[in-house]
Amino acid sequence: MFITTLWLSLAGQMQPIDAGEYRPLYLKADTPYVQVQSFQLDAAPVTNQAYFEFVQAQTKWQKQNVPSIFAEHNYLQHWLLQNGQYQPSQHQLNTPVTNVSWFAAQAYCQAQGKVLPTVDQWEYVALASEHQANGSIEGDFHQKILAWYSKPTPTQLPEIMQNPANYWGVYDMHGLVWEWTLDFNSALVNGESRNDASLDAKLFCGAGAASSADPKDYAAFMRFGFRSSLQAHFTSSNLGFRCAAATNYSKD
Amino acid sequence: MKLAMLVGVAAAVLAVPLNAKSLPVEKATLTAPPMVPPPITRNYPAKVQIHLETQEKVGRMADGVEYVFWSFGGSVPGSFIRVREGDEVEFTLSNHPSSKMPHNIDLHAVTGPGGGAVSSFTSPGHSSTFSFQVINPGLYVYHCATAPVGMHVANGMYGLILVEPKDGLPKVDREYYVVQGDFYTKGAYGEAGVQPFDMEKAIKEQPDYVVFNGAVGSLTGDKALTAKVGETVRLYVGNGGPNLVSSFHVIGEIFDNVYVEGGDLVNHNVQTTLVPAGGSAIVDFKLDVPGNFILVDHSIFRAFNKGALGILKVEGKEDKGIYSGKQKDSVYLPEGSAVQSVGDAAPFVTAQNKAEKIRFGQRIYEANCQACHQAKGEGIKGAFPPVAKSDYLNADHDRAIRVILNGLSGAVKVNGETYNSVMPAMQLNDMDIANVLTYLLNNFGNKGGEVTAEQVANQRH
Ligand SMILES: [Cu+2]
Numbered sequence: 044m045f046i047t048t049l050w051l052s053l054a055g056q057m058q059p060i061d062a063g064e065y066r067p068l069y070l071k072a073d074t075p076y077v078q079v080q081s082f083q084l085d086a087a088p089v090t091n092q093a094y095f096e097f098v099q100a101q102t103k104w105q106k107q108n109v110p111s112i113f114a115e116h117n118y119l120q121h122w123l124l125q126n127g128q129y130q131p132s133q134h135q136l137n138t139p140v141t142n143v144s145w146f147a148a149q150a151y152c153q154a155q156g157k158v159l160p161t162v163d164q165w166e167y168v169a170l171a172s173e174h175q176a177n178g179s180i181e182g183d184f185h186q187k188i189l190a191w192y193s194k195p196t197p198t199q200l201p202e203i204m205q206n207p208a209n210y211w212g213v214y215d216m217h218g219l220v221w222e223w224t225l226d227f228n229s230a231l232v233n234g235e236s237r238n239d240a241s242l243d244a245k246l247f248c249g250a251g252a253a254s255s256a257d258p259k260d261y262a263a264f265m266r267f268g269f270r271s272s273l274q275a276h277f278t279s280s281n282l283g284f285r286c287a288a289a290t291n292y293s294k295d
Numbered sequence: 296m297k298l299a300m301l302v303g304v305a306a307a308v309l310a311v312p313l314n315a316k317s318l319p320v321e322k323a324t325l326t327a328p329p330m331v332p333p334p335i336t337r338n339y340p341a342k343v344q345i346h347l348e349t350q351e352k353v354g355r356m357a358d359g360v361e362y363v364f365w366s367f368g369g370s371v372p373g374s375f376i377r378v379r380e381g382d383e384v385e386f387t388l389s390n391h392p393s394s395k396m397p398h399n400i401d402l403h404a405v406t407g408p409g410g411g412a413v414s415s416f417t418s419p420g421h422s423s424t425f426s427f428q429v430i431n432p433g434l435y436v437y438h439c440a441t442a443p444v445g446m447h448v449a450n451g452m453y454g455l456i457l458v459e460p461k462d463g464l465p466k467v468d469r470e471y472y473v474v475q476g477d478f479y480t481k482g483a484y485g486e487a488g489v490q491p492f493d494m495e496k497a498i499k500e501q502p503d504y505v506v507f508n509g510a511v512g513s514l515t516g517d518k519a520l521t522a523k524v525g526e527t528v529r530l531y532v533g534n535g536g537p538n539l540v541s542s543f544h545v546i547g548e549i550f551d552n553v554y555v556e557g558g559d560l561v562n563h564n565v566q567t568t569l570v571p572a573g574g575s576a577i578v579d580f581k582l583d584v585p586g587n588f589i590l591v592d593h594s595i596f597r598a599f600n601k602g603a604l605g606i607l608k609v610e611g612k613e614d615k616g617i618y619s620g621k622q623k624d625s626v627y628l629p630e631g632s633a634v635q636s637v638g639d640a641a642p643f644v645t646a647q648n649k650a651e652k653i654r655f656g657q658r659i660y661e662a663n664c665q666a667c668h669q670a671k672g673e674g675i676k677g678a679f680p681p682v683a684k685s686d687y688l689n690a691d692h693d694r695a696i697r698v699i700l701n702g703l704s705g706a707v708k709v710n711g712e713t714y715n716s717v718m719p720a721m722q723l724n725d726m727d728i729a730n731v732l733t734y735l736l737n738n739f740g741n742k743g744g745e746v747t748a749e750q751v752a753n754q755r756h
Pocket residue numbers: 365396397398399439440441447452
């Protein structure tokens with residue numbers, strides 16, 4: 044029933060990410076960089092096909108079985124009911140799975156011995172352009188990312204890995220879908236480490252830009268804004284995910 | 296900190312008197328621009344339910360130019376909201392499931408932290424409901440306040456909410472809704488295709504488009520505002536910004552009353568009123584004579600080169616006592632604003648042949664004529680005649696030279712349409728005039744030909 048190509052198996056593969064540091068946008072220009080330990084990250088977002096295989100193995104995550112506290116009713120709404128089962132259509136197989144809640148994404152990763160990446164891990168990898176770990180020093184880096192943010196969602200999402208990988212060999216950090224992170228709402232639940240810069244100020248008024256590390260990093264503002272609008276049972280037609288793991292993780 | 300702010304908002308919302316339950320409930324009538332909901336006739340407060348949907352979709356910015364507008368209710372500016380002082384508002388904001396962005400709404404009519412922004416923060420495919428009481432009458436801007444605010448506003452997320460005073464506003468014959476906004480596109484003004492938002496230009500405050508109601512031409516041609524001689528017209532004018540302040544003016548009219556900045560203060564006999572970004576003004580005037588009255592931002596390059604131009608078309612009997620269309624000196628000119636010297640920009644070189652004349656002429660056209668006659672020479676119906684396929688132009692080259700040298704006013708017939716408007720004299724030298732006319736004659740479907748500098752010199756007197 045499913046074509047398993049070399050290319051698809053690549054999709055489930057992970058890329059090693061070296062330790063390093065980056066400066067999250069919500070910190071002031073004179074606050075220190077955040078250290079990111081080395082880890083591994085899925086080379087691409089999880090596809091509908093991979094997610095379908097998961098719900099076949101763990102039937103409690105099938106659309107008809109999920110309690111609404113774990114995923115709202117739009118969960119997997121783009122799949123069709125066929126032979127008593129919700130499943131992706133043929134042309135959705137290699138596109139990123141969306142309409143999944145945080146609980147569902149986390150369960151998927153756990154089933155493989157992985158976890159969702161933290162915001163810091165995700166942002167650190169997302170900072171890379173095709174050729175450099177820190178792409179933000181390239182002139183049109185942010186403008187390119189913004190261009191996607193300001194396009195409406197297409198009715199049919201493109202397939203994964205259609206654009207060049209970034210410096211880490213990771214695909215589609217930008218330009219395909221939003222992605223869940225492990226601590227997407229930590230900014231809301233604990234206000235620690237943010238000192239005098241409250242998240243509200245970031246999200247609801249222009250003042251936010253004054254205390255951010257790079258006021259031109261509108262793209263990062265938008266990701267933080269998007270994440271903070273979410274709750275763990277929410278699903279959205281342009282929100283998918285990928286998984287992360289420790290450096291010593293290896294697929295059995 | 297976060298918690299403290301949330302508590303603050305909750306307190307403000309709860310501060311609404313709890314007699315709210317006993318208020319009669321009604322659904323607000325919302326209108327897309329340029330229309331305004333009818334005046335409120337009830338003389339008691341009500342609980343008004345408002346439902347607005349945020350959308351992200353491709354729309355027209357100018358002919359051939361598209362833009363991904365983010366909006367309240369699918370229009371830029373967003374739906375006009377009309378409530379009465381003392382009303383309790385129950386506001387539901389829904390974010391369309393296809394949206395990429397979360398959105399919220401900051402209503403300047405709300406007193407409370409963030410004007411509702413925190414309680415209305417809404418993820419794609421979700422809705423938020425919050426309540427507030429409108430205490431202060433006036434005309435207020437609402438806008439999205441999600442980070443980065445500038446981008447949400449620059450993409451069109453603003454509109455107006457009118458809080459009518461308890462006794463209402465004086466009765467008028469017509470009301471319209473006009474909001475100015477500045478837009479920042481990757482491509483220059485007029486560059487075709489879907490244009491992405493340009494953050495650099497936005498930060499530098501260098502817009503490519505400054506327009507009324509979200510697009511070039513949204514208030515011209517058959518979309519012009521209309522009225523009749525003898526009527527009084529009220530405009531609810533807003534400015535979404537995000538950056539520019541508007542010098543709002545109607546060419547050929549004087550505002551009888553201006554509710555300064557949308558508040559209580561009423562000024563009379565005003566020519567141009569300032570509308571701050573994130574602010575408003577209410578203006579009204581009685582129409583004494585027929586004709587086309589042109590709405591502009593009197594920072595006039597914005598009107599003629601960036602799109603901030605609308606038309607109020609007034610029909611009815613002429614009153615020669617008030618306005619005599621025939622006397623050139625009684626006419627309000629846009630101060631020769633379109634008269635630009637090409638001077639320093641272009642080195643003084645003489646065209647050696649017809650092809651060069653056409654090339655040089657194009658520059659002259661773009662710098663001096665295009666603002667009125669438009670990029671493809673198509674003109675603007677009712678205001679500026681076409682120079683494309685123009686029978687008037689092709690019929691008599693010497694006459695066309697005189698039009699540029701001396702200007703033109705009074706009724707002229709171009710391609711069967713009568714124009715009764717004013718073209719100012721253009722300060723160009725003989726060579727430039729020869730080039731621009733040669734350019735026109737050989738473009739835009741005109742009949743060809745060539746005009747020489749000598750020919751132009753012969754028409755000077
Ligand atoms: Cu918004």
